[in-house]
Amino acid sequence: MGRVTARRRVHHVTAEDAVARPDTLVVEEPLEIRVNGAPLTVTMRTPGSDVELAQGFLLTEGIIGSREDIVSVRYCRGATEDGVNTYNVLDVTLASDVPPPDVDPTRNFYTTSSCGVCGKASLDAVRLISRHGPGDDPSTVTAETLSALPEKLRGRQKVFAATGGLHGAALFTTAGAVLAVREDIGRHNAVDKVVGWALEQRRIPLGGTVLLVSGRASFELTQKAVMAGIPVLAAVSAPSSLAVDLAGQSGLTLVAFLRGDSMNVYTRPDRVRN
Numbered sequence: 001m002g003r004v005t006a007r008r009r010v011h012h013v014t015a016e017d018a019v020a021r022p023d024t025l026v027v028e029e030p031l032e033i034r035v036n037g038a039p040l041t042v043t044m045r046t047p048g049s050d051v052e053l054a055q056g057f058l059l060t061e062g063i064i065g066s067r068e069d070i071v072s073v074r075y076c077r078g079a080t081e082d083g084v085n086t087y088n089v090l091d092v093t094l095a096s097d098v099p100p101p102d103v104d105p106t107r108n109f110y111t112t113s114s115c116g117v118c119g120k121a122s123l124d125a126v127r128l129i130s131r132h133g134p135g136d137d138p139s140t141v142t143a144e145t146l147s148a149l150p151e152k153l154r155g156r157q158k159v160f161a162a163t164g165g166l167h168g169a170a171l172f173t174t175a176g177a178v179l180a181v182r183e184d185i186g187r188h189n190a191v192d193k194v195v196g197w198a199l200e201q202r203r204i205p206l207g208g209t210v211l212l213v214s215g216r217a218s219f220e221l222t223q224k225a226v227m228a229g230i231p232v233l234a235a236v237s238a239p240s241s242l243a244v245d246l247a248g249q250s251g252l253t254l255v256a257f258l259r260g261d262s263m264n265v266y267t268r269p270d271r272v273r274n
Contacts, residue, residue, distance in 0.1 A: 004048055005027060009022060030042050030043070035058070036100055043186065044185065051196065052182070054196065058070075059196070059204065062130075064094070132204060137207050137251075139174050141232055146263060147258070152172070152176070166183040171198065180197045190214075195228045198228065205228065206229050209230050217235035222242075222247050222250075226252055234258050244266045247268070253267060
């Protein structure tokens with residue numbers, strides 16, 4: 001398994017001085033996900049929780065709907081000439097009754113750490129129909145509970161504290177209890193890892209939960225929440241217009257600019273109680 005952090009020399013420059021010193025950086029490496037032996041996608045990620053990442057990705061892309069759809073997930077030999085296992089290639093074997101993904105030029109799964117959607121050929125290709133839509137979820141959450149979540153997430157971002165270079169995603173109950181926290185250089189990967197954890201725990205759909213992300217609420221992160229059946233998505237930064245549109249169409253409560261006791265509730269405000 002690859003390291004999460006790496007050390008590099010850096011020249012730290014201030015108005016008074018310049019000093020050479022070691023610096024801790026987050027590791028970024030490619031992960032190739034194969035399905036039934038066939039390459040599906042490559043994503044740049046921080047090593048760790050790779051099985052969760054692969055499983056969460058397959059669920060949020062609509063390829064699987066439950067843990068029972070997967071027979072096995074295993075690391076396989078990498079692309080090196082000597083066949084050494086680089087722990088950067090995962091092969092997922094689907095159950096016999098699960099159709100394999102349709103990989104064609106109109107649906108490009110290649111993702112980067114900064115944007116998971118930009119490789120898609122069109123918005124129509126990412127407007128997936130969720131098997132676990134959150135629209136009918138009766139859960140509610142208090143504004144006080146939401147306000148306390150960012151601090152709970154930050155307190156569990158150990159690698160971010162050391163590097164300053166990671167996104168975080170956390171899953172909470174609507175009472176504010178922490179279920180899972182994951183970090184990754186890609187915000188979409190962090191969410192997939194959390195969803196993959198829930199899949200492994202057989203907790204999909206994720207009714208009665210709140211997903212908090214450390215950055216902005218993009219269309220893609222909103223889609224992932226919808227696909228997992230999460231009723232409330234909260235972000236410390238801004239949402240995009242498409243994220244708000246998708247949340248409104250799907251019955252998802254979208255909260256953004258969650259800072260202190262202030263927040264904006266863009267859709268389904270009936271779920272947020274004072």
